[in-house]
Amino acid sequence: xxxxxxxxxxxxxxxxxxxxxxxxxxxxxxxxxxxxxxxxxxxxxxxxxxxxxxxxxxxxxxxxxxxxxxxxxxxxxxxxxxxxxxxxxxxxxxxxxxxxxxxxxxxxxxxxxxxxxxxxxxxxxxxxxxxxxxxxxxxxxxxxxxxxxxxxxxxxxxxxxxxxxxxxxxxxxxxxxxxxxxxxxxxxxxxxxxxxxxxxxxxxxxxxxxxxxxxxxxxxxxxxxxxxxxxxxxxxxxxxxxxxxxxxxxxxxxxxxxxxxxxxxxxxxxxxxxxxxxxxxxxxxxxxxxxxxxxxxxxxxxxxxxxxxxxxxxxxxxxxxxxxxxxxx
Amino acid sequence: xxxxxxxxxxxxxxxxxxxxxxxxxxxxxxxxxxxxxxxxxxxxxxxxxxxxxxxxxxxxxxxxxxxxxxxxxxxxxxxxxxxxxxxxxxxxxxxxxxxxxxxxxxxxxxxxxxxxxxxxxxxxxxxxxxxxxxxxxxxxxxxxxxxxxxxxxxxxxxxxxxxxxxxxxxxxxxxxxxxxxxxxxxxxxxxxxxxxxxxxxxxxxxxxxxxxxxxxxxxxxxxxxxxxxxxxxxxxxxxxxxxxxxxxxxxxxxxxxxxxxxxxxxxxxxxxxxxxxxxxxxxxxxxxxxxxxxxxxxxxxxxxxxxxxxxxxxx
Numbered sequence: 001x002x003x004x005x006x007x008x009x010x011x012x013x014x015x016x017x018x019x020x021x022x023x024x025x026x027x028x029x030x031x032x033x034x035x036x037x038x039x040x041x042x043x044x045x046x047x048x049x050x051x052x053x054x055x056x057x058x059x060x061x062x063x064x065x066x067x068x069x070x071x072x073x074x075x076x077x078x079x080x081x082x083x084x085x086x087x088x089x090x091x092x093x094x095x096x097x098x099x100x101x102x103x104x105x106x107x108x109x110x111x112x113x114x115x116x117x118x119x120x121x122x123x124x125x126x127x128x129x130x131x132x133x134x135x136x137x138x139x140x141x142x143x144x145x146x147x148x149x150x151x152x153x154x155x156x157x158x159x160x161x162x163x164x165x166x167x168x169x170x171x172x173x174x175x176x177x178x179x180x181x182x183x184x185x186x187x188x189x190x191x192x193x194x195x196x197x198x199x200x201x202x203x204x205x206x207x208x209x210x211x212x213x214x215x216x217x218x219x220x221x222x223x224x225x226x227x228x229x230x231x232x233x234x235x236x237x238x239x240x241x242x243x244x245x246x247x248x249x250x251x252x253x254x255x256x257x258x259x260x261x262x263x264x265x266x267x268x269x270x271x272x273x274x275x276x277x278x279x280x281x282x283x284x285x286x287x288x289x290x291x292x293x294x295x296x297x298x299x300x301x302x303x304x305x306x307x308x309x310x311x312x313x314x315x316x317x318x319x320x321x322x323x324x325x326x327x328x329x
Numbered sequence: 330x331x332x333x334x335x336x337x338x339x340x341x342x343x344x345x346x347x348x349x350x351x352x353x354x355x356x357x358x359x360x361x362x363x364x365x366x367x368x369x370x371x372x373x374x375x376x377x378x379x380x381x382x383x384x385x386x387x388x389x390x391x392x393x394x395x396x397x398x399x400x401x402x403x404x405x406x407x408x409x410x411x412x413x414x415x416x417x418x419x420x421x422x423x424x425x426x427x428x429x430x431x432x433x434x435x436x437x438x439x440x441x442x443x444x445x446x447x448x449x450x451x452x453x454x455x456x457x458x459x460x461x462x463x464x465x466x467x468x469x470x471x472x473x474x475x476x477x478x479x480x481x482x483x484x485x486x487x488x489x490x491x492x493x494x495x496x497x498x499x500x501x502x503x504x505x506x507x508x509x510x511x512x513x514x515x516x517x518x519x520x521x522x523x524x525x526x527x528x529x530x531x532x533x534x535x536x537x538x539x540x541x542x543x544x545x546x547x548x549x550x551x552x553x554x555x556x557x558x559x560x561x562x563x564x565x566x567x568x569x570x571x572x573x574x575x576x577x578x579x580x581x582x583x584x585x586x587x588x589x590x591x592x593x594x595x596x597x598x599x600x601x602x603x604x605x606x607x608x609x610x611x612x613x614x615x616x617x618x619x620x621x622x623x624x625x626x627x628x629x630x631x632x633x634x635x636x637x638x639x640x641x642x643x644x
Contacts (some may be wrong), residue, residue, distance in 0.1 A: 074535075
């Protein structure tokens with residue numbers, strides 16, 4: 001009996017051993033599967049079938065990591081890389097009633113990159129959407145931002161049914177993304193708190209993003225690495241931040257030289273505070289270096305320029321400088 | 330496989346008199362002459378506007394002399410449409426493709442094929458696959474990861490691009506129709522007929538267009554634009570038919586973005602003129618778009634719209 005029970009125990013142990021091995025096999029095999037390892041996380045944020053009721057995924061999700069984003073969205077990849085891109089997943093869904101939509105989830109390098117990409121993608125016409133995080137509903141698509149992630153959900157028409165579906169998907173995805181506080185870049189935080197009239201802010205991390213706001217030059221004549229564009233009803237402000245005052249001055253000189261040779265600009269006037277000139281659409285531009293920043297006013301009414309820039313200097317930049325004492329002026 | 334200039338000339342000769350795919354390269358860019366030779370009417374840019382995009386396409390081509398002016402009887406036609414993504418305003422409209430295929434068939438083409446490097450699901454999702462099935466046209470998808478499916482060609486006039494891998498399939502046709510959708514491009518503000526040719530070159534080649542250090546290199550946009558212009562010195566479409574009906578003007582080329590609806594189909598042989606016209610549809614100027622000015626510098630066409638004849642009609 002004893003022998004029998006020992007045999008039984010050994011058999012049980014064997015079964016348990018093989019069961020554990022069987023359970024572990026997928027874990028060991030996973031790194032060699034077709035799916036890139038670090039994309040696994042991002043796939044998990046796609047809405048699962050059981051939460052979608054009448055919606056079904058169309059085909060397999062497409063993923064990209066790092067430079068492979070060029071394979072997935074071609075030239076569209078550049079701007080994500082400028083902000084700092086890690087992973088993406090794209091998946092289409094179809095409702096039984098014929099409605100369909102696309103989901104794009106981008107994991108960026110950090111929250112500031114994610115906010116940057118979100119702000120870049122969001123237009124001036126969008127409306128705030130109720131998604132428990134900053135979300136904007138446009139005619140036929142919805143963008144939201146949470147932590148390191150930017151999510152875009154695209155419908156194919158402007159109907160109420162599409163808008164309802166966009167919100168439904170956004171809420172499901174938002175609930176799956178890691179918890180995070182709205183950690184705006186300091187420049188954006190200051191603009192949002194001090195300028196209630198601002199319609200839209202875009203965080204900039206390079207010349208591509210800037211070039212898409214206003215075409216100063218195809219070359220990065222401002223040497224921009226960090227900045228913001230703030231849109232108001234009748235003008236736009238740009239703020240570029242540098243490591244120190246000397247760097248800001250040097251890039252200001254560089255930009256001034258390039259702009260004065262550009263056929264699209266005319267009427268240059270120099271003053272102690274900066275330069276004033278006009279573009280072909282008769283918009284006026286006033287560019288002024290201040291401490292470790294370059295400030296730009298763009299608008300029809302140039303009489304407002306000085307006031308606006310003064311307010312910017314006082315309300316935003318002094319606040320920024322005071323609260324970021326580690327930065328070098 | 331790298332082919333010699335001599336081999337290339339032989340190959341071009343075997344493609345027949347109608348193939349301009351490589352003539353530019355062999356003879357040092359004959360684009361201006363070919364434009365004159367092929368044009369049966371004195372119009373450089375033909376524009377048709379209206380709600381019926383199929384009818385617009387037909388009218389735009391008819392005003393250039395009809396598809397028979399470009400597609401000889403019995404010829405094999407390659408079409409390069411843009412099925413990049415089914416996001417609204419980001420892909421060539423199926424109705425435009427359908428009309429073009431029908432016109433090629435009516436002109437007596439023996440074979441009409443869409444050539445692409447983008448996956449089948451893009452063709453399905455954009456509705457263009459159904460058009461091909463309906464109209465009895467073909468779809469050839471080249472595996473972009475397979476180098477053996479591309480030929481490496483020198484770019485003698487290239488300033489930034491010295492050689493380019495072009496899909497071998499491309500050389501199996503007599504006529505080439507470039508059929509992009511014009512739209513915004515976050516990298517260079519504009520995409521049209523010339524940028525669309527990146528759909529023929531390999532991923533490896535295209536990757537060199539986007540400089541590795543482009544985030545820090547102030548000349549990166551310039552480099553991309555130069556490469557696009559350079560690529561166009563070795564490939565010349567027989568006709569360009571551009572979807573300018575509804576397209577994104579922000580967040581391009583993938584979208585989603587703001588859409589405008591000029592409801593126009595634009596056709597022409599001179600790519601530079603056509604692109605120069607298309608960019609005006611959303612307030613840009615050809616002389617501010619580097620790929621257009623650089624192509625003009627290469628002598629590929631006329632970017633000054635005051636110097637070209639434009640015929641615009643409402644359908």
